[in-house]
Amino acid sequence: MFYLEQLQHSGIIWLLLAVAIITAFYNSKVSFVALALSLVLAFWLNHISIIGGIIICVGLAVAKLQALTQGKLKLILQTAVVLWMVALAAHLIPGFNNLHVLEQVLTGENSLPFSLYLNLDKPLVFFALLLLIPDMLKQQTLYKPLHNIINKTQFVGLVTLTILGIYALAYGFGLLKFEISTPAWLWVFALNNLIITCVVEEAFFRGFIQTKLANKLKPIWAVLITSCLFGIAHFAGGIAYVFVATIAGALYGLTYLYTGRLTAAIAVHFILNIGHLLLFTYPMAK
Structure with a gap:
């Protein structure tokens, strides 16, 4: 099943998120503004809870803060961010209501059925990496x-x-x-x-x-x-x-x-x- 109605209702969130990801390759400031707008709208439309919002802010803040530190503290903060990213990618962090757009669809009679979600948690890994490695896209x-x-x-x-x-x-x-x-x-x-x-x-x-x-x-x-x-x-x-x-x-x-x-x-x-x-x-x- 293709949940087109849900996409029409909440799709603007992922449109802004796509803009944030694409513009990151050209202008990081514009990218993070688009990301912020996407997350605020996601919170407004109940795709991110208060807990999810707090976890996002803390994770990105630590990713930004590590650049100002050195030695063991820097290593500890970077390790914490990596663990945070892995948890996001594995959808282990609470507070995210990812958009379910495909349910047990088939591409053909010989294919296994699969479902698809438009995620809010996994893309945050990309933005955390931009804070860890500012020249990654260069x-x-x-x-x-x-x-x-x-x-x-x-x-x-x-x-x-x-x-x-x-x-x-x-x-x-x-x-x-x-x-x-x-x-x-x-x-x-x-x-x-x-x-x-x-x-x-x-x-x-x-x-x-x-x-x-x-x-x-x-x-x-x-x-x-x-x-x-x-x-x-x-x-x-x-x-x-x-x-x-x-x-x-x-x-x-x-x-x-x-x-x-x-x-x-x-x-x-x-x-x-x-x-x-x-x-x-x-x-x-x-």
């Missing part, structure tokens, strides 16, 4: 060893072949079957997947974890470790799903390493996801 230093062995055209070809390989691997594991579909709710799925799912996940795994690890280890090791963590985060789909997600994570990580741009990793992530929905059973085959 062009990062290019990894020259990769550029020495492969040019841009070759890299695009490699990315394309890897995406096809990931589909083939998932098909081989029985996770997917060919099933072309263009459901009526495709636009909701696509916007949510691009602006919330892909942006938040790439910001956390590539912009934060991979970047932090690359400061301590060789960049390739940072990519490998981060991709494994990304795969483990998809444990609900089973061992085969974790393996496929790990390969996908490595692709996103290498894209980020090669281009130095988080937007490139986001784009590749979205292309793989939307191709999955349009061409195969989604989220998995029966």
Whole structure:
């Protein structure tokens, strides 16, 4: 079922949230103003409770405060923010009434049913990361060893072949079957997947974890470790799903390493996801 009426009633909240996320790539001040408006409206329309509002304010305040500290205190505050972000992403924090837009829908007769919520808690991870790493969305230093062995055209070809390989691997594991579909709710799925799912996940795994690890280890090791963590985060789909997600994570990580741009990793992530929905059973085959 597609809950269009609920979307029409409360959709302005997520429209403002989308504006906040998109403008973050151009002007952080405008972004946080749009975020504030979105959260105030969410509180007004009962999508965030008083408890949820307090938890949001405290979490973002600590993320901002850590930049003014040093040493052990900075580490403690950053650790607290990371735990707060993980809890948000896992929907463990009370006070959020996320918008239920799809209920047990099917993309085709061979697909498993799935539901979709427009989340308010998970996107906050992105804004906390902007406070932890203000230059996260800027062009990062290019990894020259990769550029020495492969040019841009070759890299695009490699990315394309890897995406096809990931589909083939998932098909081989029985996770997917060919099933072309263009459901009526495709636009909701696509916007949510691009602006919330892909942006938040790439910001956390590539912009934060991979970047932090690359400061301590060789960049390739940072990519490998981060991709494994990304795969483990998809444990609900089973061992085969974790393996496929790990390969996908490595692709996103290498894209980020090669281009130095988080937007490139986001784009590749979205292309793989939307191709999955349009061409195969989604989220998995029966």
